[in-house]
Amino acid sequence: MQKKDMELEGTLRAFSLPDILQFLSMGKMTGILSIWRDAYNISLTIKDGRIVNSSVLDRMRKLGEMLVYRGLIKRRDLQEVLRAQMGLDRGKLLGQILVERELISKNTLRDALKLQLQEEIWELFFWQDGQFKFEQRGDIDVSNLVVEIDIEPLMMEGSRRQDEWTKISQNLTDDSIVLTCVKQENPMENEVTLSRDEWIVLGLVNGFYEVGSIVDRSGLGKFETYRILNSFLTAGLIISKPQRKIEEEFFSTPPGGETGVATLKSLKTADSPVAETLFGAAQSKKGLSSLFSRPKPTIKETPQSSIQLDFVSPLGAAAFFVNSFYESLMATEGFVRSPEDDNIMLAFNWRNLLMRHPRADLVRITNGRINAKPLENIIQIQEGISKIISECYDETLVTLNELIALLHQIALERLGDKTLSRIANSALNEFGANIRYKHDERFDFRTWVQDLIKI
Structure with a gap:
């Protein structure tokens, strides 16, 4: 010194x-x-x-x-x-x-x-x-x-x-471990008394959140959260979830390749099974159907061949755009580096983002695509973005922001600025000039996308 x-x-x-x-x-x-x-x-x-x-x-x-x-x-x-x-x-x-x-x-x-x-x-x-x-x-x-x-x-x-961390780190080696609760055979006989902080942490163990996400949400700090989780592991209240099971639950894709989620590609196929189950993601210019009826929509084409769609909220439009943009990238020569990894790119990045944005978890992955239907259906039932759902809605839009930014960055590195701009412009222009939402009409979708991907 x-x-x-x-x-x-x-x-x-x-x-x-x-x-x-x-x-x-x-x-x-x-x-x-x-x-x-x-x-x-x-x-x-x-x-x-x-x-x-x-x-x-x-x-x-x-x-x-x-x-x-x-x-x-x-x-x-x-x-x-x-x-x-x-x-x-x-x-x-x-x-x-x-x-x-x-x-x-x-x-x-x-x-x-x-x-x-x-x-x-x-x-x-x-x-x-x-x-x-x-x-x-x-x-x-x-x-x-x-x-x-x-x-x-x-x-x-x-x-x-x-001193204590040395022992804890032997069981909890890093922030990416996923924990799940152990089913108690005789809960009345195995009654346990937990402190307020312990209840907070236990309530966040759900078989999906990684340890790092539990730390962020607990408000107790990393050490205290890890200490409590380690005590639960030692007591047999929770166990770590095998990585294979996590991947099976989140990344599995059924045979046939149909995602069941609307994209520009699926809407252009009139008889597509996707087009028959669009409610909550997108509807034709004829308007939104009732919550429980799902008629096959009529896809209206403008003279410029732009598909014009109505959405429950900007959330549905954002999810629709993400899926369509991703499919356009996957179909572009030079983008795919590893078919196995790139086919689960959306799922992988969405799961990572949910670890930091847990209130966005009502928007899920269905066969490798972003599925906004669960949250959109709630908005539809409540006839708007109510106080109950507003935080989930805001959090999800921010999370979709980050997902689009990630896709944009990956595509920029693989394809270059010129090719990427062409693909992004094409995907955005396919929507036409009259995107409409039943709720949150003030949201300017085109400006939102243009700001995110710089087009």
């Missing part, structure tokens, strides 16, 4: 983070501690030997997603605040805007930020290599101080976690 003009720098192989923090705490030092390894970096603001800020807290999207995952704010409110940060509230921190708009209390924000920061620092305790640098500064601004952490108890808890 070198000391020059009150600057300290070195490697974590020589000096662990707990040692560095203890030195700064005992000396009641003030300045910026930067830690980095490969592409990851974090800066901690130290004031009189206490942690008062972090670059982690400035990563607005990470904070926003955390608050949404934990049910502290709504997805739609987050989107509005993020837009405000780019406009009227430019320069303000995300948390500051949320408090000003009374979307979250200052105490709730403080607790969430403190947990986020503690988790980030505790993760660094396990680093065996990396670089650090401390720059002593006297001009630290604490006027907008939200979080303040004493280093000594942080280190004590970190040390305890390091």
